[in-house]
Amino acid sequence: MKIGELAKLSGLAASRIRFYESSGLIRSVERKANGYRDYGPEALWILQLITGAQSAGFSLEEIRNLLPACTDAWRHDELLQSLKRKVTEIEALQQRLEQNKAQLLVVIEGIETKPEDMPCAENTQRLLNRFREDAQQAKTTSPSPAGATFPVS
Numbered sequence: 001m002k003i004g005e006l007a008k009l010s011g012l013a014a015s016r017i018r019f020y021e022s023s024g025l026i027r028s029v030e031r032k033a034n035g036y037r038d039y040g041p042e043a044l045w046i047l048q049l050i051t052g053a054q055s056a057g058f059s060l061e062e063i064r065n066l067l068p069a070c071t072d073a074w075r076h077d078e079l080l081q082s083l084k085r086k087v088t089e090i091e092a093l094q095q096r097l098e099q100n101k102a103q104l105l106v107v108i109e110g111i112e113t114k115p116e117d118m119p120c121a122e123n124t125q126r127l128l129n130r131f132r133e134d135a136q137q138a139k140t141t142s143p144s145p146a147g148a149t150f151p152v153s
Contacts, residue, residue: 057089
């Protein structure tokens with residue numbers, strides 16, 4: 001198939017496909033006598049793998065190392081190890097995001113429940129004091145995970 005058809009089927013720009021090809025992520029194809037590249041059906045499958053892996057947080061270098069080599073065989077142990085490592089990274093990111101969400105919800109609640117007669121600067125100080133107290137309490141009860149700024153009780 002020509003690059004335009006591959007682009008349409010994959011949802012990627014032709015320039016992106018050429019970039020992946022020049023980066024060694026998809027096999028280079030020889031130009032035909034008419035100057036057009038003719039991609040095989042496996043190119044679409046590889047492009048889907050690349051975009052799926054990128055969505056999961058893999059870098060292009062990580063993807064390059066995981067894709068089947070010219071032998072069309074997966075490097076089983078490397079692939080499994082990389083996938084497990086990425087799951088661990090995603091879990092850590094989810095935990096940090098959950099902590100960030102909880103902190104934002106505390107701030108929102110603190111702003112929404114500010115007494116009407118309290119100046120904003122005083123409410124800010126009230127929220128900061130709450131974060132300090134929560135942080136001190138967390139230090140004495142359990143170690144905080146990397147990346148946590150203010151635990152929320």
